Amino acid sequence: MKLRRVVVTGLGALTPIGNNLKDYWEGLKDGVTGAAPITHFDASKFKTQFACELKDFNINDFIDRKVTRRLDKFSQYAVVASDEAIKDSSLDLETIDKSRVGVIWGAGIGGLETFQDEVLNFSKGDGTPKFNPFFIPKMIADIAPAHISMRNGFMGPNYTTVSACASSANALIDAFNYIRLGMCDVVVSGGSEAAVTMAGMGGFNAMHALSTRNDSPETASRPFDADRDGFVLGEGAGALVLEEYEYAKARGAKIYCEIGGGGLSSDAYHLTAPHPEGIGVIAVMQNCLKDAGISPEEVDHINTHGTSTPLGDVAELKAISTVFGEHAKDININSTKSMTGHLLGAAGAIEAIASILTLVDGIVPPTINHTTMDDRIDAGLNLTLNNAQKRDVKVAMSNTFGFGGHNACVLFRKIEE
Template sequence: MRRVAITGLGAVTPLGLDVPSTWDAAVSGRSGVGWIEAFDASEYPVRIAAEVTGFDVGDLVPPKEARRMDRNVLLAVAAAQQAWDDAQLDSGVDRSRIGILVGSAIGGIATIAEQQQVLAERGRDRVSPFFIPSVLVDTASGQIAIQLGITGPNYAPVSACATGSTAIGEGAEAIRRGQADVVLAGGTEAPIIPLILAGFCAMRGLVAEEEDPTLASRPFDATRAGFVMGEGACILVLEELEAARARGATIYAEVLGYGASNDAHHLAQPEPEATGVAHMIRTALETAGVAPERVGYVNAHGTSTPLGDLAETRALKQVFGEHAYRLAVSSTKSVTGHCFGSAGALEATMCALALRDGVLPPTINYRNPDPECDLDYVPNEARRAEVDVALSNAMGLGGHNACVLLGRVD
């Protein structure tokens, strides 16, 4: 069985415009949540989000082309270029043996909303000819291929908020079965527009914060009241391990296992007993041949919703038993908000860096313990800990669940 290493990382997030700044902020517990600046949200019941600020696609895409791309695509192109550069793949690499699996939960929604307004106000003849190809969920993966000249297998997995994890898991499987030698895998999302904010307000899934936005996302805390919308992109370079070693690549971690399931319960609410989430985690452990007791850290889905955090805690107890109380479990959504399709990839990156650095990022805003959420959530401050195996969980609308199990490589 071919083994799969992570050899490159790229990210554009509410915490920073690259991986080092994002990781530094996460470890320091600096929140990326603030008042919405992208548009006037003063009339909305929720006025906060975790936005990417200061982003400029720069020289990566000519200005004329950039104007034809949705923001989610531009974020993905930037993150992919970072990951490619970080991996330092040789210029002579066979690009037909490189795959791209980059998905999104929503796709080019900002451009859809914009062109709908053009249609309503100016008529059908003024709708852009670039509209359709710019908003497809697979446009980001296609544009990355164009920018980097990659001709291997290319598609966009979509599993709502589990998309980033699905992309990594399926990308690793593509390498294991010999379909590719390298895969760029991850997710991207740019949902902070009036329409999406209105939709989530109508669902009553978001938390409203009237005084300090940085306190809004508080996973596993007894006072948690909903999630915070986020945006961003995160791409990982996956590579066959022995080939990576042979070329002297930096190896962040190994992708040991992958699990996926569906709750088959409700489109928006988790199954209360979390049997689907537990099944997903068990699948990852079993495919990796890893005993539950070897897992030392879990980067939880942990969105800060009352039902979701409780369900995930129950799943961890089902799978790990008494070892669940020895696990370190943190939710970096406390600082990033929920970045939807990119969340799973970003949180897998957090796991890879935790394995590399021996540092576990904290769950900030944890002040009021919940008797039913009674695990070690690495409250408020990062922790030094040498961990060999880490788990990244993701759960999405539609009952979609996906997780990746990562291991340290010496």
């Protein structure tokens, strides 16, 4: 069976540094930080009192107020980003065969705020169960793609992938496979997360996963820096429209790039820590390269998982050096989490978008907030520190890893006619 080619024709972004695709990309190129003191709730008693929240965002500017009441924030964000991506793709929703259009979405946690608020409200009562009838439909992780599907009438495969912070990268790989195997012509894919809540911040603080740099939140996310002390929690969504190449070409679609391949692996090591030698990361990148039929020397750029944790950053860069050898020093490596924070289940989607726009514009966004070299990291690697760099990028990879040892890697390349 000959596999079909898969291309990206639409993008949408809702992030802590930009509420649409254009503003997100400009923020990345300019090295804008999304970290600031938390406004969603009183965080004064929390170890970490800052996060990468959305800025100047009002959901009622995008969705009818009656509808928003029935959607947790993670679903609201999904609808906004997918609306932008679908519009960007110029799909004619009146004429396409919607039975051949799927929605495959990623969410690591789902409706955390809804769950938190319902349980807190119950705890204030006398034990009599009084729950909102929308409690479960708002909370469950599969509900975001359901809303995208119902909103647009898409009747193809519809589900959520849940693999912690690798969730939306997993979703993209599933979407890629559904199209290249002939099961769909179009898939709306991506991910969303809204975990900047009391439960989210408190839970990650209890794990000692978050930075506690409360005196300087804007510099707290500092991947690869010797003084990094944990990640910064973010929120938002990223959406991509994937199409079969001939289908897209026949309708005259704008094509951003081709998806070359996808790789998956498991660390099989620890609940939350990466293998110190990056064994699972080595495997996932090798699997991705093999799937794409690409040699290591052809890769120009890697958008790393790069969360700004003491263990994770070192393990990932070790793995890159192992897979790419001397060529690793010729690759533009970066971590856009230095700007957006960590969007958990949405990370893979917004970082895939960053990788794609790097291909299109020939600009690699910086890894900001780097001041001190870590002697455990190879100083010969180009980590794109503090300033964007121009480069003709033909092949880009995006790494995403999740608690539980879930690893996903997606490869993008400039379209070849």
